[in-house]
Amino acid sequence: xxxxxxxxxxxxxMARTFRTLMQSIASPVLSTSLYxxxxxxxxxxxxxxxxxxxxxAFIIPGLIMLSLLNESISNASFGIYMPKWxxxxxxxxxxxxxxxxxVIGYVGAAATKSIALGLLxxxxxxxxxxxxxxxxxxxxxxLILTSITFSLFGFIIGLWADDFQKLQVVPLMVVTPLTFLGxxxxxxxxxxxxxxxxxxxxxVVYLVSGFRWSFxxxxxxxxxxxxxxxxxxxxxxxxxxxxxFRTGWKLxx
Amino acid sequence: xxxxQSRPDGLATADAVVSVRGLSKIYKSGFQAxxxxxxxxxRGEIFALLGPNGAGKTTLISIVCGxxxxxxxxxxxxxxxxxRDFRAARALIGLVPQELSTDAFESVWATVKFSRGLYGRAPxxxxxxxxxRQLSLWEKRDSKIxxxxxxxKRRVLIAKALAHEPRxxxxxxxxxxxxxxxxxxxxxxVRKLRESGVTIILTTHYIEEAEEMADRIGVISSGELIVVxxxxxxxxxxxxxxxxxxxxxxxxxxxEHLADLPLELSDEGRQLVYTFDTQSEETGIAGLLRRLxxxxxxxxxxxxxxxxxxxxxxSLVRSRA
Numbered sequence: 001x002x003x004x005x006x007x008x009x010x011x012x013x014m015a016r017t018f019r020t021l022m023q024s025i026a027s028p029v030l031s032t033s034l035y036x037x038x039x040x041x042x043x044x045x046x047x048x049x050x051x052x053x054x055x056x057a058f059i060i061p062g063l064i065m066l067s068l069l070n071e072s073i074s075n076a077s078f079g080i081y082m083p084k085w086x087x088x089x090x091x092x093x094x095x096x097x098x099x100x101x102x103v104i105g106y107v108g109a110a111a112t113k114s115i116a117l118g119l120l121x122x123x124x125x126x127x128x129x130x131x132x133x134x135x136x137x138x139x140x141x142x143l144i145l146t147s148i149t150f151s152l153f154g155f156i157i158g159l160w161a162d163d164f165q166k167l168q169v170v171p172l173m174v175v176t177p178l179t180f181l182g183x184x185x186x187x188x189x190x191x192x193x194x195x196x197x198x199x200x201x202x203x204v205v206y207l208v209s210g211f212r213w214s215f216x217x218x219x220x221x222x223x224x225x226x227x228x229x230x231x232x233x234x235x236x237x238x239x240x241x242x243x244x245f246r247t248g249w250k251l252x253x
Numbered sequence: 254x255x256x257x258q259s260r261p262d263g264l265a266t267a268d269a270v271v272s273v274r275g276l277s278k279i280y281k282s283g284f285q286a287x288x289x290x291x292x293x294x295x296r297g298e299i300f301a302l303l304g305p306n307g308a309g310k311t312t313l314i315s316i317v318c319g320x321x322x323x324x325x326x327x328x329x330x331x332x333x334x335x336x337r338d339f340r341a342a343r344a345l346i347g348l349v350p351q352e353l354s355t356d357a358f359e360s361v362w363a364t365v366k367f368s369r370g371l372y373g374r375a376p377x378x379x380x381x382x383x384x385x386r387q388l389s390l391w392e393k394r395d396s397k398i399x400x401x402x403x404x405x406k407r408r409v410l411i412a413k414a415l416a417h418e419p420r421x422x423x424x425x426x427x428x429x430x431x432x433x434x435x436x437x438x439x440x441x442x443v444r445k446l447r448e449s450g451v452t453i454i455l456t457t458h459y460i461e462e463a464e465e466m467a468d469r470i471g472v473i474s475s476g477e478l479i480v481v482x483x484x485x486x487x488x489x490x491x492x493x494x495x496x497x498x499x500x501x502x503x504x505x506x507x508x509e510h511l512a513d514l515p516l517e518l519s520d521e522g523r524q525l526v527y528t529f530d531t532q533s534e535e536t537g538i539a540g541l542l543r544r545l546x547x548x549x550x551x552x553x554x555x556x557x558x559x560x561x562x563x564x565x566x567x568s569l570v571r572s573r574a
Contacts, residue, residue, distance in 0.1 A: 002340070008370025012363075019358060087354030091413070094318040095371045096343040252322050253280055 009105025036128035056129035062184025076110035076154030099245030110151035139214035152237035269293035276326035301467035310456040347419030357399035372417030460563040501551035
């Protein structure tokens with residue numbers, strides 16, 4: 001294992017984050033705060049509680065998930081897409097590193113950033129709505145697991161993309177709709193029965209449900225199913241990354 | 254194991270720091286970039302790989318460095334197979350690519366530090382400072398790379414390639430787009446590197462560069478290694494000399510009596526050019542001059558010239574085409 005390489009990649013990526021602090025941290029925090037102002041404070045006060053939780057507090061886990069997913073994907077995909085685009089990927093390909101070091105470096109940095117962002121949004125939410133966290137360890141666990149999993153997913157998108165549009169299309173066209181329809185703003189028990197079944201095909205439902213359980217102890221689906229689905233998705237992403245590096249798909253001719 | 258005859262240089266593997274055996278590359282498009290190339294690079298030499306565009310120079314380098322997968326054949330670097338033992342092999346190699354691919358927003362210092370780490374070396378600011386100073390980049394260490402000129406970016410790439418103290422350095426067209434002064438600096442730097450024991454393989458289509466720098470030269474054309482030879486031997490073996498005579502009176506055509514000699518008329522009959530081999534015992538100059546005077550052809554001036562590596566190169570590539 002080439003630890004110096006992991007450190008080099010990780011530092012390189014974190015330096016990029018700090019260079020683009022406005023874009024990578026400030027803007028998601030601001031946009032999530034707007035959600036809290038509108039849905040939590042303004043509209044939320046006129047809405048009833050959901051399962052004994054005020055609407056403003058109810059949407060916190062979902063909103064954090066929304067940012068976490070989008071930021072993990074865009075961080076990690078951008079991180080590996082840029083060297084491909086700029087041509088500096090030659091160095092990564094000719095270095096004495098295997099995909100293990102490359103993935104730990106890039107995905108680790110993207111996940112670190114997402115975790116920090118998630119915590120920052122959580123702290124910001126305090127300014128707008130009161131909430132409590134029933135299972136803080138699980139909460140952090142979900143935060144870390146989701147960040148890593150979706151950073152891996154973003155890494156794959158970055159490897160796959162060969163233009164900037166492809167880089168944007170999955171977060172915009174797939175992940176955002178799935179998050180909005182994944183119970184971020186409602187409990188799936190509020191849906192008509194048919195949609196309650198259909199919505200279970202949406203993986204984000206499991207993430208939001210599990211994450212919300214760690215806050216308020218109430219979940220739409222069993223928390224272990226949530227963990228299992230997330231782990232399953234992470235393993236799938238790992239398998240795909242391994243395959244990409246083994247075959248050199250989109251990386252080597 | 255191929256016998257020595259199939260090796261263009263007849264070199265024992267033990268002396269070789271890079272050994273290429275039967276290396277072929279067929280791209281997905283069906284284009285065959287390399288055709289069973291055998292090549293040994295000697296430890297500590299400067300080897301120039303010459304060839305026209307698209308001959309396979311970059312493909313060959315890319316395979317050795319791990320950027321492109323070979324289709325068949327094998328490569329070892331200091332005895333380490335580049336596929337099975339890629340970590341050991343790649344740790345020894347530094348690569349300066351042809352394209353000026355750099356991170357725009359990084360500082361010079363950050364980027365060389367990154368390269369050193371990526372190649373598995375512990376930080377060593379003293380060494381990196383020396384590299385940057387050698388390349389006259391020390392003053393620019395905190396500048397963002399995008400603010401640098403093309404020549405400086407090229408040097409940044411060289412600094413990155415040297416950051417992990419490689420034993421073998423590949424320079425893919427190192428002086429393309431570099432001004433004359435900088436080119437000479439670069440040559441000096443390459444020589445100094447060689448003195449420190451680094452083996453250098455450079456590709457170029459500036460013949461002047463190969464002539465100036467290389468210990469040995471390989472000529473590649475259409476994916477085949479046509480010749481690998483010491484520079485001096487190559488020039489002696491294939492070198493031709495020409496004797497040019499400025500005629501007193503222009504000739505319409507070559508006199509029949511001289512048809513058996515390698516003579517050509519040029520400059521509208523005002524010049525007579527005689528080509529001879531530097532290898533042969535008898536240059537034939539005395540005979541030529543005697544016959545000219547018998548025919549009453551007078552000349553006012555004469556000079557002889559040696560063919561350059563460029564002429565040799567062109568004739569080699571043409572003869573294969």
